[in-house]
Amino acid sequence: MKKEPVKTRELEALKRADTFDEVVLGYNETEALKEAGRCIQCKNPACIAGCPVGIDIKTFIAKLVKKDYEGAYFTIREKNDFPSICGRVCPAEYQCRKTCVLTKKGSPFASPEAINIHFLERFLGDYGMANKLEVPVKKDGRLTKFKVAVVGSGPAGLACAGELARLGLPVTVFEGLHKTGGVLRYGIPPFRMPRNILDFEIDYLKKKAVLIIPNYLIGAVKSLDELFEEGFSAIFLGMGAGIPSFLGVKGENFCNIYSANEFLTRVNLMSAYKFPEFHTPVNIGEHVIVVGGGNTAMDAARSALRLQRMNKIRPDTTILYRRTEVEMPARRLEIEHAKEEGVKFRFLVKPEEFIGDEFGFVKKMKCLECKLGEPDSSGRRRPVEIPGSDFELECDMAVIAVGLKANQLLLKVTPQLKTDKYGDVVVSPDTMETSIKGVFAGGDIVGGEGTVIEAMGMAKKASNAIVDYLLKQ
């Protein structure tokens, strides 16, 4: 008898859009056991290969079924230091759930029948948090005389620091902003990534003797050379993809046209949704258009909609995407949630120009319709403009979420660090070592806009290579 996938409880769609509270409530024990019980325990599990950090999914699910929650938790922790975070933000439907045997062959993402591995991971991550389970530090005596510098406290930096700290290696994490977490803090809203979970995971690192220094911008206040002079033996770079891409269309500098980075940073890092209690403002329009189709666009649209509702503005937030829904790279769950909350979607439309008023505030967006042509380098069908299809949309606020590039601040002052034509740092694929000996890198600074789990995967590779490198010194 085929068992139905266990749905996870969520906050009711329209009510939840009045707050920034977490939407997905996760499984309780009964639900987790039921879902874990659906796993076939394949002889040759394909799910593990789908996981960027190679979590032994088969084993952790088997332990869960036996109610060995601690055992299951530690199985995950062998490969992933942040199950509560990944269980909330992993695009599992493109990863482990897609390779799950229960997914139809050839499907672009997981079938609904695939095991809800991410919800199980979240259940166990939260269990570990609630029960204060600690992974023991297995000090490697040969490493305690070294110290490693990690630049950036986002997913890559935190994962690297966690791996090294587990071996007893002294690590200092330098963070340019006043709060840690990188994208987890400024990019992903609290309704997806609650702050208490994030703080818990980061405090955990501090308990493992990782020194975290905020307000310290490497590249501005200190160079890599100076870090080496200070006694650091190796450096991991995790600065992230921090430059927003703009469309490059006329009128893009009108007031109330935001990059997604700015909009989300104001809302998530500076808590602008709590203005005036928090002093950083963010504007909200009556007709908001978010341009883009990824997770950032979903986050921006859902945040904008919430701001409209919280400010008693009739919700009117539209996502504008130049391809169709199936080509959208966002997590399917985010797209679903956005629709449930009332975000509108317009497909096969491209912005051409912004029109503003005499005070410089945006008022309209001129658009062009598109149709899908031949596939481009990403394998997705290329949007082709339909000439003469111009039309105008009312728009008094726009958020541009069309991508990010590597942050150049440190790179510009470190010419020996080789970068590629996109400005990303070039690394050796097996060790993540850069063109500078002893300097390693991972996360978005190495390759475009990847996911949290991909960043962590690269950080793991780098931390292993760092240990090898140090032992050779």
Next chain:
Amino acid sequence: MKILSKKILCDSGGAKVIEMWIESPDIARKGRPGQFVVLMTGEKGERIPLTIVERDAAKGSIRIIFQEAGLTTKILGGLNPGDFLYALVGPLGHATEIKNYGKVIIVGGGVGIAEVYPVARAMKEAGNHVTTILGARSKDLLILEKELKGVSDELYVTTDDGSYGKKGFVTDVLKERLSEGQGSRVKGQEVGLVYAVGPIPMMRKVASVTKDSNVRTIVSLNALMVDATGMCGCCRVTVGGEVKFSCVDGPEFDASLVDWDELVKRNRIYDSKEKHICSLNVIASKLK
């Protein structure tokens, strides 16, 4: 991040101009003229950029000068020696290109005078003949005159109301100096650079004056910022038809290429929110 000292430089109708020295050994060591810091007064506060006016590497401290204009500067102005800032990061932005241009004219307006001081000083140390023009609304609001005099070969002061120095604007004096500079004061030395910082209308006027004389003119822009590390684009300005981020490409730019209209408009994005929070603050303090 500890405030070491505080001095009120002038006070006009409640909008004080305040100087503070802040403990920050790393920024004091690394900072260069033209660069700035971003600070927060509390966890709920805003991130605001302020120019590094002076550094004392030996004492490990930096000097900032600011006017109590909005909520955050008012809160900052209410802090005292011994208090700690919540956050302080720097040095940010490109440092001024200091070299021997021969003759430079430094123009400082209002609180902008604090920003030109480190540059004037560095230009003098680099062997330039420094002509400094300072402007203020009135004598009461003129700051750092003595210090600028100490690093300038020539110093001129203008006040809007004529209460001190010449009555008029800095650009009046600038025009005179430029027409003279084509040969006379310093033999054979034409003006190599004009460096101006002040309210936007002032910098804009300087730009139009020097455009006629074809003298390289650098201004330091005061765009709104959030992270100030190049991450968000809030501070974007159009310079020479290209979009630049003030925080990482600037804050200095060629004055003749800046889209001033756009900068003025973008600086007003939060005017109504700023007004709202300041009025709330006034009500709150009145209720105390």
